[in-house]
Amino acid sequence: MRIPLIAGNWKMNTTLSEAIELVSQMRPELEKIGNVDRVICPPFVSLAALKELLEGSSIKLGAQNLYFETRGAYTGEISPLMLADLCDYVIIGHSERRQYFNESGELINKKVKAALKVGLTPVLCIGEGLAENEAGKTEAVLAAQLDSSSEREYYSGGLVLAYEPVWAIGTGKAASGEQANETIGFIRQHISRQHGQGTAQQVRILYGGSVTADNIAEFINQPEIDGALVGGASLKAGDFLSIVKQTSEVK
Ligand code: PGA
DSSP states (O other): OOOOEEEEEOOSOOOHHHHHHHHHHHHHHHHHOOSSEEEEEOOHHHHHHHHHHTTTOSOEEEESOOOSSSSSSOTTOOOHHHHHTTOSEEEESOHHHHHHSOOOHHHHHHHHHHHHHTTOEEEEEEOOOHHHHHTTOHHHHHHHHHHHHOOHHHHHTTOEEEEOOGGGTTTSOOOOHHHHHHHHHHHHHHHHHHHOHHHHHHSEEEEESSOOTTTHHHHHTSTTOOEEEESGGGGSHHHHHHHHHHHHHHO
8 A cells, every 4th residue: 555645845935934834824734634644845945944843743844856965065055964854855856957957867866866875755756848748758758767767776765756747837737637647557567667566566656737626636536646746736725735635535
């Protein structure tokens, strides 16, 4: 049995005081919801304060990125070691990082490895662009992303995958539940071919891209989908709570 997971990716939103306010609003209800792993990924600068706020809570924190080196002359970067003290999860290879910061599969692979080494759970994002989707290249793109950025031992370390079609992110045009289920089924098959059936059955694969309180049920009712990576809707306390609640009821 794979435990469902809902992660909120706040992206570059919320000041420190807004972050504290949002978590304070959600905490009492979010705390009560069982059998779903709940993860909040605020900007780096809010992690320390939110860690304090969530002391003793079952709600987990995640970062949105990291650098793969432990320490040194990398001005502006944040290391896995620094994050290991502050949170449990880290989003890696988000399409916005691939697109705006030119992150390659090779770099993403190093980041995933570095995260696992310090005990962080990476949420590795993969997804095809609109042109690739329309050209029927979705499966080839996903297979290439998986092959370049993941290795067999990452799965036993607890790696989580997030399938986020780039055309669905922040656009309000989510994939349909069936579409997402089919593609995530393909991802699982690919992992099975590369690393065996056991590994494929155990890895949690989330859907991401315009998930809302109104459409979450469509995704979590699908057998291959283990939860969601939620952007915009995770910034509204009521919406995020509703997404987590619905997940807990269905799964
Ligand atoms: P969205 O973002 O829910 O706002 O589409 C999802 C993501 O980028 O992780």
